[in-house]
Amino acid sequence: MTALLEMRSIGKTFPGVKALDQVNLSVEAGEIHAICGENGAGKSTLMKVLSGVYPAGSYEGDIHYDGALASFRSIRDSEAKGIIIIHQELALVPLLSIAENMFLGNEVARRGVISWPEAWARTTDLLAKVGLKETPQTPVGKLGVGKQQLIEIAKALAKEVRLLILDEPTAALQENDSAKLLDLMLELKAQGVTQIIISHKLNEIRRVADRVTVIRDGSTVSTMTQDEITEDRIIRDMVGRDMENRYPARTPNIGEVLMEVKDWSVTHPEQARQVIQGAAFTVRRGEIVGIAGLMGSGRTELAMSLFGRSYGRNITGEVTLKGQPADLSTVSAAIRAGLAYVTEDRKVLGLILPEPIAKNVTLANLKGVADRGVLSHGREAQVAEGYRKAMRIRTPSVFQQVGNLSGGNQQKVVLSKWLFTGPDVLILDEPTRGIDVGAKYEIYNIMNDLAAQGRGVVMISSEMPELLGMCDRICVMNEGRIIGELSRNEASQETIMAMILRDGVLRDGATSGERVA
Amino acid sequence: MSEEKGIRAHLGGHLRENGMLLALLAIVAFFTILLQLREQPVNFLQPVNIANIFLQNGHVIILALGMLLVIVAGHIDLSVGSVAALTGAVAAWLIVTLGWPVWAAVPATLLVGAAIGAAQGYWVAYWRIPSFIVTLAGMLVFRGATMWMLSGQNIGPFPREFQFMANGYLPDITGIGKPHGLTLILSVAAILTLCWLGLRARARDAGFGISPEPMGLFITRMAVVALAIGFVGWQLASFRGFPVVMLLLVVLTVIYAFFTENTVAGRRIYALGGNEKATKLSGIRTERMVFLCFVNMGVLASLAGMLITARLNSATPKAGVGFELDAIASVFIGGAAMAGGSGTIVGVVIGALIMGVMNMGMSMMNLGIDFQQMIKGLVLLAAVWFDIYSKQKRG
Numbered sequence A: 001m002t003a004l005l006e007m008r009s010i011g012k013t014f015p016g017v018k019a020l021d022q023v024n025l026s027v028e029a030g031e032i033h034a035i036c037g038e039n040g041a042g043k044s045t046l047m048k049v050l051s052g053v054y055p056a057g058s059y060e061g062d063i064h065y066d067g068a069l070a071s072f073r074s075i076r077d078s079e080a081k082g083i084i085i086i087h088q089e090l091a092l093v094p095l096l097s098i099a100e101n102m103f104l105g106n107e108v109a110r111r112g113v114i115s116w117p118e119a120w121a122r123t124t125d126l127l128a129k130v131g132l133k134e135t136p137q138t139p140v141g142k143l144g145v146g147k148q149q150l151i152e153i154a155k156a157l158a159k160e161v162r163l164l165i166l167d168e169p170t171a172a173l174q175e176n177d178s179a180k181l182l183d184l185m186l187e188l189k190a191q192g193v194t195q196i197i198i199s200h201k202l203n204e205i206r207r208v209a210d211r212v213t214v215i216r217d218g219s220t221v222s223t224m225t226q227d228e229i230t231e232d233r234i235i236r237d238m239v240g241r242d243m244e245n246r247y248p249a250r251t252p253n254i255g256e257v258l259m260e261v262k263d264w265s266v267t268h269p270e271q272a273r274q275v276i277q278g279a280a281f282t283v284r285r286g287e288i289v290g291i292a293g294l295m296g297s298g299r300t301e302l303a304m305s306l307f308g309r310s311y312g313r314n315i316t317g318e319v320t321l322k323g324q325p326a327d328l329s330t331v332s333a334a335i336r337a338g339l340a341y342v343t344e345d346r347k348v349l350g351l352i353l354p355e356p357i358a359k360n361v362t363l364a365n366l367k368g369v370a371d372r373g374v375l376s377h378g379r380e381a382q383v384a385e386g387y388r389k390a391m392r393i394r395t396p397s398v399f400q401q402v403g404n405l406s407g408g409n410q411q412k413v414v415l416s417k418w419l420f421t422g423p424d425v426l427i428l429d430e431p432t433r434g435i436d437v438g439a440k441y442e443i444y445n446i447m448n449d450l451a452a453q454g455r456g457v458v459m460i461s462s463e464m465p466e467l468l469g470m471c472d473r474i475c476v477m478n479e480g481r482i483i484g485e486l487s488r489n490e491a492s493q494e495t496i497m498a499m500i501l502r503d504g505v506l507r508d509g510a511t512s513g514e515r516v517a
Numbered sequence B: 001m002s003e004e005k006g007i008r009a010h011l012g013g014h015l016r017e018n019g020m021l022l023a024l025l026a027i028v029a030f031f032t033i034l035l036q037l038r039e040q041p042v043n044f045l046q047p048v049n050i051a052n053i054f055l056q057n058g059h060v061i062i063l064a065l066g067m068l069l070v071i072v073a074g075h076i077d078l079s080v081g082s083v084a085a086l087t088g089a090v091a092a093w094l095i096v097t098l099g100w101p102v103w104a105a106v107p108a109t110l111l112v113g114a115a116i117g118a119a120q121g122y123w124v125a126y127w128r129i130p131s132f133i134v135t136l137a138g139m140l141v142f143r144g145a146t147m148w149m150l151s152g153q154n155i156g157p158f159p160r161e162f163q164f165m166a167n168g169y170l171p172d173i174t175g176i177g178k179p180h181g182l183t184l185i186l187s188v189a190a191i192l193t194l195c196w197l198g199l200r201a202r203a204r205d206a207g208f209g210i211s212p213e214p215m216g217l218f219i220t221r222m223a224v225v226a227l228a229i230g231f232v233g234w235q236l237a238s239f240r241g242f243p244v245v246m247l248l249l250v251v252l253t254v255i256y257a258f259f260t261e262n263t264v265a266g267r268r269i270y271a272l273g274g275n276e277k278a279t280k281l282s283g284i285r286t287e288r289m290v291f292l293c294f295v296n297m298g299v300l301a302s303l304a305g306m307l308i309t310a311r312l313n314s315a316t317p318k319a320g321v322g323f324e325l326d327a328i329a330s331v332f333i334g335g336a337a338m339a340g341g342s343g344t345i346v347g348v349v350i351g352a353l354i355m356g357v358m359n360m361g362m363s364m365m366n367l368g369i370d371f372q373q374m375i376k377g378l379v380l381l382a383a384v385w386f387d388i389y390s391k392q393k394r395g
Helices: A043-051 A075-080 A098-102 A116-129 A145-158 A175-190 A202-208 A231-239 A299-306 A331-337 A346-350 A357-361 A363-369 A377-391 A407-419 A437-452 A464-470 A493-516 B002-013 B015-036 B047-072 B080-097 B102-127 B131-150 B160-167 B181-207 B215-237 B244-262 B264-274 B276-280 B286-312 B323-333 B345-364 B369-394
Strands: A003-014 A017-028 A032-036 A060-065 A068-070 A083-086 A163-167 A194-198 A211-216 A219-225 A257-267 A274-284 A288-292 A313-321 A339-342 A425-429 A456-460 A473-478 A481-487
Touching: A003 A043, A017 A032, A017 A043, A017 A194, A017 A211, A032 A043, A032 A175, A032 A202, A032 A231, A043 A075, A043 A083, A043 A163, A043 A194, A075 A083, A083 A145, A098 A116, A098 A145, A116 A145, A145 A163, A145 A175, A175 A194, A175 A202, A194 A202, A202 A231, A211 A231, A219 A231, A257 A299, A274 A288, A274 A299, A274 A456, A288 A299, A288 A437, A288 A464, A299 A339, A299 A425, A299 A456, A331 A339, A339 A407, A346 A407, A346 B276, A357 A363, A357 A377, A357 A407, A363 A377, A363 A407, A363 B264, A377 A407, A377 B181, A407 A437, A437 A456, A437 A464, A456 A464, A464 A493, A473 A493, A481 A493, B015 B215, B015 B345, B015 B369, B047 B080, B047 B160, B047 B215, B047 B244, B047 B264, B047 B286, B047 B323, B047 B345, B080 B102, B080 B131, B080 B286, B080 B323, B102 B131, B102 B160, B102 B286, B160 B244, B160 B286, B181 B215, B244 B264, B244 B345, B264 B276, B264 B286, B276 B286, B323 B345, B323 B369, B345 B369
Parallel strands: A017 A219, A032 A194, A032 A211, A083 A163, A163 A194, A274 A481, A288 A456, A288 A473, A339 A425, A425 A456
Antiparallel strands: A003 A017, A003 A060, A060 A068, A211 A219, A257 A274, A257 A313, A473 A481
16 A cells, blocks of 8 residues: 655744644555544644645645645645545525535536536536435525535545545434445445544444544544554543543532522524423532533523523523522623533634633623723733733743633633623533643633632533532433432432433323324 | 833834824825926915815814714714715704704704714614615615705805804914914913823833833934924914914814723723723623724714815705715724724824815825825825834734
């Protein structure tokens, strides 16, 4: 076997962040090569370097492709050589038809006039190759995510692909759609298409990959062949330390009930269905409460509807904070009542990226640095500086643009912003998503400090190990309801999953029973 | 050596702010030299011209102040020209037709402007109709309403105190007369205030560990600004003194600069323009801020409307045509971003002055309106290109 692609000593620096440092990757012709790494480890950046999104000259190191030194200046250059990348976010135009999407930028045309019969015929052929029977005129938006993913692959085949890169292709797919996609990958491999798959899912990697390269904190850690692949080894390489001390130790000091939610129900903003049904939970002083559940179980919806009715309509239920009925009717009322909500998507919902740290920190409590509506820039800078030190936000000054910070530091800015509102209860929605391991540990430490200060912390997370490692108590959600609670001792991945599965069975039974009646 | 490097790094970081000022000075120098080289040399910087730049462009600066807030909030207002015309007609109707005293008619007209702004802001803020559409509709509606109110005719003339607002000069309370003592006092006061504010900001920056502007650069910039103000003040003093419009502009500029930089409400507008969702989730009523931006724009448009009506001494159906474009161009030349969230009041005023100086310079060179429009268009394009170019170089 010969190497189709060799990336040697690749480095890439963004303002304030070294995203890649000495990455080496060698992909042999005809293999499926998996790349593993935590969020923010640099996998996507590496692929952007490879595909010319970051043009030659903007990174360090060499790329050898097909026996020659490659210097791609744009995606067009890399596509011309048969390197095609399918991004995590699909790049299809939902209102255009399958055929139109298939040849977008590459139209079947003579002197600018599109030949539709030919385009449709070729689309049908390509769809057959990926196992789809859709008519070429169908608007892409009408298809499910799984089929859209297959169309992306068909689109790559239309371009005579030699090296196909799939960036977390199954992240948004159901089990059977994922299986279909993986089968297709193996089929393409048999036809001689070299592939790179970026994935977190170890069972998938074991199923399709010939070799695995693990990247951590912007550098390659190891490359292993199929017979060397074990889950433990991949995790150890990804994380860089043993699993045991991923969570800082803490002795909980739990006091009286701080917040109590009773019979909380929320209707979807557009549809008639109830997204949250009669949810109830409590948070005590000094306690970290986890909310576990599958995608779509309503965790974020519950949090956002509590926080100033920022989600949904027809919201009913009761909330008490420190024994008093709380007014959570608007965001500012919720903040006044002592609630803070750290959003899941910090870039879109949490921060103003082009603004400096100082201005982001004070945004939710501008009155705290103002007298009768007039801001004191001095006090603002002092407040921000205080949080910079307390949270160890790594930045030369608090006047640095937030957009230039790394994910972990951005998250610390968001946390600072909410701490400055002086909350009793903080709801943290996926607080460590997209953050590297070291910074995760720091965020955990901050959470422990918050609890030690006597605040209540609610942690929503999709990563079960994180919930198990951090929480005193875990509420399990399924289909808009809190179906049970597990103490730290009772909780394990198995008990949580069992609870969710049993609930699904019960409900199916109940609904079929109703149907019979 | 390191000092020089510091200056270059700083200039790089503040290319935009210093660049704007330099561009204004360069354009002034350009016309001064060009007009001197003509067969019959003309002094571009003669006192009457300096006064006229402010008298003839006051309305643009006033509109641009309001437009900046609207654009920072992520919106646009295409109706300001029509609103200015309509409110001018309202003022004329109140004063000339109904015989209201000026002191009552001016606030009444400002209220009409606020109501118009509220009507448009309501649709933009609470129904989320794109501001482009709402104000395009407003542009047509209020132009039509102006024509209807005036029945296609002009209304005038106005009493002297109304005209004074647009054409008048401050009386010299020092009694010197020539040169105009009050003008000199105001100029010196302005220079001292700016130096004091500049030094205070430096001290504050140093206190918080912000690397301050290198001293040499600071002194140079202050000297240039002081010289410019001193020169303008002296020229005005040797002519008829301080125009009332200019006083109005200075006061409004100071108020709006303070509002945008130092108040909670101002900060909220920038935040919502930068990321509306995050701002909303921080407990800020973003709809209300957008609404108020449009109300403010309506008030300023009516002020501009009264100014032009007073200057022309009549309300006309065609007043204010194209004002919205001058105001929007000034804001973008002044460095605001189309997407919202950035832009400064000082930048906008300099942007409007660049437009004004170019208008006057090109007219004095007897350039036809055809070429004037083409050149102004290209200057707008160049200014925004420079903005994007300098950002790319930094990123």
